[in-house]
Amino acid sequence: MHISAKELSARLPKNPAPKEWLAPDLSQDYVADIKYHDAVDGPGYRVAVYLSGCRFQCPGCYNQAVQSFRYGRPFTDQDFEEIMAALAEPYYQGLTLLGGEPFLNTRIALRLAKAVRERYPDKNIWSWSGYTYEELLQDSADKLELLDTIDVLVDGRFLEAEKDLTLSFRGSRNQRLVDVPASQQAGSVQLFDAWYVK
Template sequence: MKVMGIHHDSVVDGEGLRTVIFFAGCPHHCFGCHNPESWNLKNGKEMSVQEIMDEVLSNPLTDITFSGGEPFCQAKEVKELARELKKLNKNIWMYTGYTIEQLKSSEDKHVGELLEYCDVLVDGPFIIEKRDITLPFRGSSNQRIIKLK
């Protein structure tokens, strides 16, 4: 997987204390994106599931957030990581520029399988005209927090 970075102890990327994995690659290119260097898949560092697990487990008391970039750009690989994290009973939040409707209608089976491991989905592109810093856990009012589990 191509990973931009892993940050521990976040309190702004989902409920509770979280380890956030920022994946590389994003087709959305939202104007005003807070992480535009993540758009290019080549900007990420290649990491295996085990390397990411080792980093995540170095801080075992946190739950997990997948962000980006766009985690669904690497759905096949990211679902393997999600599967291993769920074996450890980790709660997984996922940020995506896609809507849940787009994800559910995807013809890529890995997208649906990755979605199955997600507890909470924050969906929709960031829209700068709808930016609202008072909203918890999202950047613009069009984005939804959807509890899947």
């Protein structure tokens, strides 16, 4: 039985909430980049949307410029339509949300993710986040809603001391590839399993 992120959140013992930054307070609805034919940020050909703004500011971050919420340009309706048109092509496996911090840019991220779920249910959605899965379960409603749309969450801050360039889709050993639907079903973190992921 599928359990939503909101239902899981209600079942968790309440630890002190992670430092809560809210998308409506921070996001400027900017994108740093939109990459078509991306073959790095998840399996297969993808559309990768780099959302601007991140408060984690991990030392050694490979994308420091995108920490600014005003980096890049405003996301437009034309961007949205071009992304949806691209994903209609059968050779695309899905959408990737990264940045920056997608969970601090939920207006854009949710709009895209919901449209992909509605129009292309056979496509998958990956997202990177400095939040851990557990932190997201204890956070705001928009973050929980976005979590419910994602297939794989690459979670956790980048830690320079744990940097490992041999890992697939991760920069440091503490980060996990979380199978979100399986985790929701099990009520605990289940890792994404694929032969090409170390």
